Amino acid sequence: MRAEKKFIIAEVESHLKKSDYVILTNFTKISVADVAELRSRLAPEKAEFHVVKNSSFRVAAKALGLPEVDGALAGQTAVVVGGKNPAGVAKIIKKYVEDKQKLEVKIGILDKKVFSAAELSKLADLPPFDTLRAQFLGLLTQNAAAFVRVLDAKVKKEQPAAPAA
Numbered sequence: 001m002r003a004e005k006k007f008i009i010a011e012v013e014s015h016l017k018k019s020d021y022v023i024l025t026n027f028t029k030i031s032v033a034d035v036a037e038l039r040s041r042l043a044p045e046k047a048e049f050h051v052v053k054n055s056s057f058r059v060a061a062k063a064l065g066l067p068e069v070d071g072a073l074a075g076q077t078a079v080v081v082g083g084k085n086p087a088g089v090a091k092i093i094k095k096y097v098e099d100k101q102k103l104e105v106k107i108g109i110l111d112k113k114v115f116s117a118a119e120l121s122k123l124a125d126l127p128p129f130d131t132l133r134a135q136f137l138g139l140l141t142q143n144a145a146a147f148v149r150v151l152d153a154k155v156k157k158e159q160p161a162a163p164a165a
Contacts, residue, residue, distance in 0.1 A: 005056075008053065008056050009056050009059050009060050009063075012050075012052050012053075012056045012057055012059075012060040013060040013063060013064060015048070015050050015052070015079060015081050016060055016061065016064055016066070016079070016081060017064070018048070018081045018082040018083075019047075019081045019082050019083060019084070019086070020086070020110065020111055021081070021086040021089070021108060021109060021110040021111070022066070022079050022080070022081050022108065022109045023079065023080040023081075023089065023090070023093060023105060023107075023108040023109075023120065024057075024069065024072050024073075024077055024078075024079055024105075024106040024107050024108070024109075025077070025078050025079070025080065025093070025103050025104060025105055025106060026075055026076055026077065026078075026103070026104040026106055027051065027076050027077075027078045027103060028075065028076045028104075029102040029103075030100075030102045030103055031102075034100060034102055034103075035049065037096075038096055038103070041092050041095075041096060042080065042082075042089065042092055045082075045083040045085055045088045045089050045092060046082050046083035046084075047080055047081065047082040047083040047089045047092070048080070048081055048082045049078055049079075049080050050078060050079050050081070051076075051077070051078045052077055052078065052079055053077075054073040054074070054077050057073060057077060057079065058070070058073060065112065066109055066112060067109060067112060067113070067114050069107055069109070069114060072106040072107045077106070080093060085129065086108075086110055086123070087123050087124065087126050087128075087129065088128070090108070090120050090121075090123045090124035091124045093105060093120075093124070094120075094121055094124040094125075104117075105117040105120055105121075107120075108120045110123075
């Protein structure tokens with residue numbers, strides 16, 4: 001393999017190592033100004049948008065043990081990687097697609113599992129992680145409080161009445 005190809009594959013590998021997820025997109029209709037806007041939207045999540053060659057992605061993904069996605073590697077391909085919040089990145093991409101209608105999501109890989117564009121859209125519709133955590137803790141405390149009220153009522157019911165003076 002030529003040195004140039006090795007360098008390009010190493011660069012793609014370094015992009016893929018930045019996160020536990022990768023979102024593959026088709027950027028055929030997108031302009032340079034649109035890419036700059038997308039990158040600025042992704043910046044708060046520390047995510048990055050990179051154009052990659054399909055063959056380089058295929059080799060780098062195989063080297064990192066990612067699942068094969070040959071069906072999605074047709075046409076122009078760009079990847080979105082980086083950051084620790086794949087749901088937040090999916091929200092940004094979904095909003096961008098709705099606003100501009102120039103970017104097409106092909107598939108995503110999250111924790112070495114392949115997700116379709118529709119599944120990524122569902123992920124984007126989830127509330128933020130802090131909200132989900134608060135809802136879960138609310139459910140736990142609700143059930144615990146209800147259980148304590150039942151026990152308290154049972155104890156109060158079983159106590160003998162105080163003698164009359």
